Every structure is written in structure tokens, then in C-alpha cells.
Amino acid sequence: MSDSPLDILNHVFGYDSFRASQRDIVNCVTGGQDALVIMPTGGGKSLCYQIPALARTGVGVVVSPLIALMEDQVSALKELGVNAGYLNSTLDYDTVWHTENAIRSGELDMVYIAPERLIQERTLALLHDAEIALFAIDEAHCVAQWGHDFRADYLKLDVLHNQFPKVPRIALTATADERTRAEIIERLRLENAQQFISGFDRPNIHYRIQQKNKPREQLLRFLKDEQQGNCGVIYCLSRAKVEDTATWLCQQGFNALPYHAGLPASVRQQNQSRFLREDNIIIVATIAFGMGIDKPDVRFVCHLDMPKSVEAYYQETGRAGRDGQPSTALLLYGLEDIVKLRQMTENSDGSEMFKRQEQHRLNAMLGLCEVTGCRRQVLLRYFGDEMPEPCGNCDNCDSPPDTWDATEAVRKALSCVYRSGQRFGASHVIAILRGSDNEKIRTCGHNHLSTYGIGKELSTDEWRSVFRQLIASGLLAVDTAGYGALQLTEQCRPILRNEQTIAMRRDKPVQTRATQRKPTQDIDEAQIPLWNALRRVRKELADEHGVPPYVIFHDATLKDMLEKFPLSEWEMLSVTGVGDRKMAQFGEAFLEVFREFEYDQ
Template structure:
């Protein structure tokens, strides 16, 4: 949140930059030499007054696509952003660059809001961030009509889609901007939208005539891994212990109770793990998010509500203990890893109960038939990614209309190709047993019957006498669970939405039961035993891989210490001062003058003036040590 000093500074800062070219702004303000692919075209389109719909992967540089035009075009850019924490984070980063940025949201008191409104109407702001619900209020619209506006940027634009995973009803009213401010260009941006969602965004935001810019969705630095769920807690601990000790990460769970329990577990093992969900006190949520942003090595355990738009660059892993409902959700959540381009991991455990639970929730929902049909397609696509035997990245990118010509070599199915086996006979046994037990029982009971277990429940039901009793002794309980998981995932079985997970046959299984169709099943890998420091993925240590690039470890720590001290003085997260990639470049180049430091990637004019001498002094001390 702003301090009183911030507001005094807001009203006393000199006027903004004289009009410069986009390339000059990129270099002088943000410290970069050139635009990434598509960025330059998008920026020029908006600078020239055109509308744009931008699809670009998380970490691909979406923010610059409206921040640069905002500093080139006269007037104030209005940025629609869905979360208070996101606004505060981006405004803090911009102000460190010398940009006159502010936000309007419910965290502000009356005097703070009034000071910001005054700065807007008197032309003293370059960018103003605002939540959609605040923007559409009559008072705010009246305020905007009295100001000079350079553009509207609608961030996280997928929130407008009623089929999306982050739907926000307030976004639906943003179409009125086209009519209310016809001369002001608009740019909508998102990282997660399939073709259906893109079309919906364009229609709902009145951007049907806007130029569409679709960047590649690939994040090659992220290694995607999905493994069968055996004991999620033990698997998570083994994964972090083997590959990500000391790293910053996010662990996603579906329920609040599971979030709390997982955070306690990680804390008991010596990790700095903090919970984040809507059931926590707002002050505790804000405190935990602040620690995540400002401290090193913090793990946040969260429901999906956490992380939208978070700009923290050094998240080394994102772990899922529960299956996401769609590939859009999975892509966005995993995309919070490795925004700095360094090696990172998207790791997930996935089991039969995940499939059953999500299918039950879907079928038992109050949505209409069209809603359920779309949601089934999304879930089927998510399950398809989990069960695929080929390259996961190719499947993920294909869903978003992107193409990867060759397998990526950086997902688990590329690194350790899964074995398959002819499961036709086993599947016939499984389906027959579900049928002969009356389609009234869950998977554990059906497996007990297949394996000939002698227990009271089976005796009472009289299922020792049926023909499928004991015919599945050749497979273990774990192997049978794999069979049933794949049958449910691929739509041959379903869980009764009215019951307690009872398995039922679907029409799809008819050909299998009649022997008219064969089926290949994925053979789940046998879990490797980990012993503290050994990785289960080809000895790949993602966090260590980043640190291994540093040869001067004392110098690296000295630069980090300098950054941390400055961040604490300014009350901002360390990465707002400089990203790790900038410190890497600094350590490699060893600049000795301000002019040389200005050539380091990510060092703009404002930060050079504010922090240059501090880092040059740190570099001098490194050189003399």
C-alpha cells in the first residue's frame, strides 16, 4: 500500500518524459536493448491508435506491450487489473523505474483516493491501475471523461470468458469502453485462451476489429512432469528435497484444509511454507504474500486463488497435489514458474480419485447441458495430457493452437518414455467385474473382488460366487488402480454423480467388452527410492542448475545482499530493484563505471541513477576481496 510519502511524491514529481520513440523508452526506462518477437509490432499498433488482442505466454513480456505505449502516447493509460496485490506489485515496480504510476482500489483511504484522482485529472500520471468493478462505477467513468487518456489496457482478459477458469462478471461490462471512449485505443492481454476463448474475448470486449497478436505458448525452460499419486505428501517432500531445497515455489491444492495441512507438513520438515486461501484472515493472506514476494526460499501452499499476475521471476517450481480442472488452469498456474527464463519444474501427482472427484463435481453441478459439455471437453483434454505416452509439451501447445514440430526433450515422457502394454484382457475383466457387482461399488471394492479378497463385505454381498471373483490375481492393487484410472480418464467408466463414487459402464466400453477393440495401457513407473540428495528425474536439480552457472559465489551473494538491503529501504520485493538475470549479467560484465553499468540488461536510467553507485561499490568490494 502507498505511504503518505508516496502520495506527496506523486504530486511533486516532475512532468513525464518528453515524447520518445518506443525503442528509446524501452532502453531508457526499462533498460532493454530490443523488443522480443511480436512486442515491437504490438507496441507500434497501439502507439498508432489501433486496438489489439494479445495472447502471450506468462513471462513473455505482456506488460511492456501497454507500458511502453503508455509512455509514448500523451495522456494517462488506464490498466484494468483483477487483483489488488497485482496492482500494488506492478505499480511499485514502475515507480522504481521513475514512471508516474498509481492505482485506485479498496485498500486506499479517502485522502489517498482523492490524491490519486487529482493526479489523474491534472495529467500527473502515466499509468493508473484500476479493478474492473471500480472502473465501471459512474463516479470513476465521470473522472475518466475529465482526464486525458492515452489507452485502455485490459489485463488477464480471459476473465471475461464464462467458459474460463477465472471468470469475473465485472469484466463483461468492459465492452462499454468502446462506446464511451471511442477515440482511445484498447489492448486486451492474456496468457491462457484457446481458440473458443479468444473469439469470446474479442466479442465480449468489442474487439472484433482489433488486430490479433498470438505469440508462441511454449515455455521451454519449464520441465513438465506428471506422476501417479501414491502418497502425495511423501512424494512432494521427496521432490522438493531432491531438487529444490532452498528454492521458492508454489504448491497448489483444491481444498483449504489440504492447504493448511500441507503447509504444516512442509514447515515441520524445516521449509518456510505459508498457507494462502480465502478462509484466512485478510491481513494474514496479505502478510504471507508479502513474505513470498520479498524473501528467498519461501514456499506458498495455496488454492488456485493465489498467484494471478504475480511478477515474481524466481519461482523455481510449481507443484500440484490435485488435478486442475482444465489445461487453461494448468498452463496459467504452471506458468508462474521460471518467469526469469531459468530452468524450472512443473510437477504434479495425479490419481484415480482426482478423476472421479472432478467428474462427479462436473456432473453434479447446476450448469446447463451446454456448460457441462464444454467442461467435459476441458476435463478430457486435461486427462489426455496426464495419460499421454508421447511428448507432453506437444499436447499442451496443440491445445492452444500452437505447434511443436519435434518432441521437446524436456518433459518426463521425453526424458523417460513410458512403457505401454496390451491391457485388453485386463480391461475386459475390470469392466465385467463392475457390471457383475451391479455398478454399485467403488474402485477399491471392485479390486478386492477381482483379487479374490476374503472379507465380510464381499461375503455379505455374495460376490464370492460371481464369475469375476478372483480372476485378477495377476495384477497388484496398484496396477489395478492404474487400469481403472485410465478407464475413467478415457471415458470407459464413470463415477455415479448421485452416489459415493460407484463405478458405472459407459456406452464407450461396449466394443471392449465384446472383444471388437483392443486397448494399449500406460505402464506406470515404479516409484524410485530417493535418499535426500538424489533426483528422481535424471539427477536434474532445477534450482541448483541456476546456481551452477555462478562461478563467483561470494560475488553473487554480495550482489544479492546489496539488492536486499536496498529493497528493505524502499519497502519493495528484491526483484523490483533488479531481477536475478540482471545480477547475473552484472557479475559477468563486472562494470566499473555508470556508463558500463547502463549497458547491463535491465538497468534503466532511473535505476541507474538511484542504485548505480551502490552496485558499483559492491562490485569494487568483490574485486578487491
């Protein structure tokens, strides 16, 4: 194509103007320069390489680790009139042959290639025979060797700089702290790239972090009180928990599907496809699911186990609310999560430096969980982004937590850990403090300790909160070689010597948020029949074309139609998200709906 970037934005993608830094990024890459783009999920990263690929001569090569999603991504481009294809291990020989010929002959505008295929000699030879518009390295944080989504094949992508030095490259990700950005630049040889770092804030997401207390009941209450009929993702740490949770949710009447790396590829593909194409589906998954998911109307992301880093938390919660509508990120965490993640880090095969870095990341995540102020301020500060005022859209802003002078309780807890030999986990130490009469305590002789029964004034849950916060603050360590035994650290000496006091947050009863807005809340009640008719036509067209409904039009486009009530082709083209190709393919079907409603009024 030889159109200007703005013409492509208007006529292909159907948008009037660029958002935020999109224009500068597009102009940079279209002009032949390299770029590193850090932009939050839903910020429009894909346009930053799709438009330059169409504006420049040749084929745009998109390096993507998301084999399971390439077909949907290519289908979406084809619906826009873009000649797109992909190369990965799922294709048969004939399809690969035809796609490679289309690349050589210049028939394709864009091709998606998995990194493991890109670095093969056959593929590199193919690219040398073709005219390349640009290389886009999507999900670039995968190059960070100790990051949360590391892909070994990404380490070899410096071949693009070495073999194609004159072809511009653009690396993009939503999640990268300063250390990860430096690693991306070094490993991809992007030292001369312009850096575009957008703000990390996702203001439409309500962040909520709660202590675990009967987590299934908490989850059920959240879904029934706030998320009836909504799509969402629930993350669990283990495959077994994924399957158990999905089965249990189905028994409770929800459409829940499991997703983890242990399932057959066909089952994963089917479940992912249902999630993308159907309404009211909940995916229960390990972190194997989600990267690159472009579904705009995910209303919630729930973690039933604590992520091991702020980067992972931000990346996973960012899958909610890509359409800008109100969404919720709920995290349930507890003492057992902290113990388990510390053990996983210490018992990993990484170097001592890696283990220290992972502990720092885990400590930052714990800090986000335990903070008494605005969570969004802490989250953004981690990525070097400052928010001067509290956000007003997190649980701590909604209802600031209470703190209490826990000095005496902490001394009792630390003394009990010491007197029981620093060989037991929190549950046993709490049983001693509360004066429990059980066989283990009697066998160990712990009913004769001076700390036996001195903590009856606090409940078991209150003591678990104390120990959780002691571990999070580094006053207690977890023996990672054994069964999670608690051990004193040097930091606790001033408290035991009565030289220091300590305040702790008081865990509040779990509350739902009755004010959660529904996607249709800003639609006038009289327009609901028209809204439903538009969604029905969209679903019919999506089924006919074999694509998810949002590939036809996003909800935001349907809402703009409601506002503008188009009755002609010209009026339909003024709707956000309606370009020339989509007008030609789908416009008349939607115009008929408006004409019918005009006639009925």
C-alpha cells in the same frame, strides 16, 4: 512523455531491444489501434501497454483484477521513475481524492484500477474529465464466462468501447484457446483489434506428471532431492488440504505458508508479501493464488490435485521460471481426482452445454496426463501451436513409458463392474477382483461372484491404474449422483465381445530428476562470493524501499553484471535491465561492490 518507444525501452526499462512481437504490438497501440495479445507468462506482456502509455499523451489506465498486487506493481513503476498510482477498495478517502486529482490534472503516467471500481459512474465521470492515453485490460481471459478465472465485472468492460471509442484498448492474457479468444473479442468489442498470438511454449519448464502413490512422500522426495532452498507454489483443490499440507511441510523443516480465500485478508496479504519479498518461501494454495504474480525466480509449481482443464494447468504452471531459468512443473494425479472432477462438473449449476464443454476440457486434461508421447507437443497442440519434434524436456521424453496389452485385465475389470451391479466404486471392485475377504464383500455376497478372485495377478495399485485409464478413455463412467459408482458405457461393448484389444501405459516407479539445474549452476565457482554480495546489496535496497528484491533488479540483471563487471556509470548502463532511473538510484551501490572485488583480486 514524447520519447519514442525504443527510447523508453532503453532509458526507462534498461533493455536494448524488443523481444519477439513486442515492437509490433507497441507500435500498433502507440499508433492508436486496438490489440488483443496472447503471450506466454514471462514473455513481456506488461511492456506492451506500459511503453505505449508512456509514449502517448495522457494517463494509461490498466484494468486489473489483482487488488492484492497493485501496490507492488505501482511500486515497481515508481522505482523506474514512472508516476503511477492505483484505485481500489483498500484505499482511504484522502488517498482516493489525491489520486483522482492527479488523474484529472495529468500528473499520472499510469493508473491501475480494479474492474468493479472502473465501471462505477464516479470513475467513468473522472475518466471523461481526464486525457486517456489507452486502456489496458490485463488478464483478459477473466471475461470468459465459463473460463477458469471468470470475473463477473469483466462482462461490463464493453463500457470502454461504448463511452471512449477513440481511446485505444489492449487486452492481454497468457491463456486463451480459440473459444476463449472469440469470447474476449465479442465481450470487449474488439472486433477490429489486431491479434498478436505468440507461441505458447515455455521451453525452460520441465513438465512431469506422475500417478499418486503416497503423495506426501512423493512431494517430500521432490523437494528434498531437487528443490532445497528454492521458492515454489503447491496447489491443492480444497482449503483444508492447503492448511494441512502447509502445516505438515513446516514440520518437515520448510518455510511453507497457506493461501486460500477463506483466510482473513490480512493473513493472505502478509503471506503473499513474504513470498514475493523473501527467499526460500513455499506457498501452498488453492487457485485463489497466483494470477499476476510477477516473482521471476519461482523454481517449481506442484499440483497435488489434478486441474480441471489444460488452460488452468498452463496458467498455473506458467508461474514457474519467469526468469527463463530451468524450472519444474510436477503434477500428481490419481483415480480419485478424475472421479471428484467429473462429479463437480455434473453437479454444477451450469447449463447442459456448459457441462459438456467442461467435460471436453477435463477430457483434454486427462489426455495430457495419460499420453505416452511428448507432453509439450500435446500441451501446445491444445492451443493451436505445433511443435514438430519432441521437446526433450518432459518426463515422457526423458523416459518413454512402457505400454502393455491390457485386454484380458480390462475384460475382467468390466465384467466385475457389471456383475457387481454397477453400484460400487473402484476400491470395492478391485477388492472383489483380488479376492479380498472383508465384511462388505461378504455382506453383499460378492465373494460368490464369478469374478471374485480372478485378478490376483495384479496388485491393488496396478488395478487402480487400469480403472483410472478406463475412466479417462470413456470405457467406464462415474455415477455423479451417488458415491462414484462405476458404470459401463457403450464404448466397452467391442472389448467385452472380444472384437477389440486395448493397450495401456504402465505406471513407472516415481523417480526424481537429479539433473535439475540450480539458478547458480551457470555461475563460475570463483564468482559465487561476488554473486552473494550483489544479492545482499539488492536485499538491503529492497528492504529500504519496501519492495521485493526483483523490483530492484532481476537475477538476469545481476548475472549480466557478473559477466560485464562494470566499474563506471557508463558500463553499468550497458547492463540489461539498468535504465537511467535505476542507475541514478541503485547503480553506485552495486558499483561499489565491483570496485571492492577488483581491489581484492
